[in-house]
Amino acid sequence: MKQLCMTGLVAVLAAAAVLPAAAANNNNVAIPLSGTVATACTVADSATGATTTFGDMTTGQSGTLVGTITETCNDKNGYKVTLSTANFSSGSPNFKGAGTSTLVPYALTYNGTGLTWSAGTATITPSGTQTGASGVAKQLKITFAGGFLAADSYSDTITITMASQ
Numbered sequence: 001m002k003q004l005c006m007t008g009l010v011a012v013l014a015a016a017a018v019l020p021a022a023a024a025n026n027n028n029v030a031i032p033l034s035g036t037v038a039t040a041c042t043v044a045d046s047a048t049g050a051t052t053t054f055g056d057m058t059t060g061q062s063g064t065l066v067g068t069i070t071e072t073c074n075d076k077n078g079y080k081v082t083l084s085t086a087n088f089s090s091g092s093p094n095f096k097g098a099g100t101s102t103l104v105p106y107a108l109t110y111n112g113t114g115l116t117w118s119a120g121t122a123t124i125t126p127s128g129t130q131t132g133a134s135g136v137a138k139q140l141k142i143t144f145a146g147g148f149l150a151a152d153s154y155s156d157t158i159t160i161t162m163a164s165q
Contacts, residue, residue, distance in 0.1 A: 041073035043081060043162040044135075052142075057095070057104065057154055060146030065139055069110075071126070072135035075164035081124045083108070086157045088120030095144070097152035104154055106144035125165075 046068040054061060073079040085093035087103065094103040108115050108122075115122035126136075140158075 095154035111138035
């Protein structure tokens with residue numbers, strides 16, 4: 001009986017010694033949290049849907065604002081903006097006559113920098129990685145020479161796209 005009581009006492013003391021150690025190991029809990037944010041890169045023009053009309057093209061234009069483009073992107077690796085023209089020829093974008101197919105070359109600047117065209121596109125890779133939530137506004141300006149042109153209606157379409165890197 002004495003042996004049984006001693007064995008029971010040892011078991012109680014062993015359990016009491018383990019409980020504080022176990023309780024000490026459970027004084028904090030880690031709760032994992034996670035979420036995702038999809039890449040979102042957008043480009044918008046202040047004159048969306050509007051046609052820039054120059055009227056009499058024989059007078060030409062020099063550094064005329066045709067739109068303010070707002071770039072917004074949250075990609076940590078950055079983004080690129082690509083401009084494409086519907087009427088590329090001889091290394092530049094062109095206005096094209098509706099009836100005569102006459103081409104009138106022009107040049108664009110984007111945020112004050114002249115564009116280099118290849119196969120109808122010009123790509124701009126801004127420095128830095130991402131924009132703020134309100135985006136970055138950049139001006140698109142056009143220059144073309146006037147002169148004696150065939151009577152016609154001239155047009156071109158510039159498409160601006162934005163993609164993450």
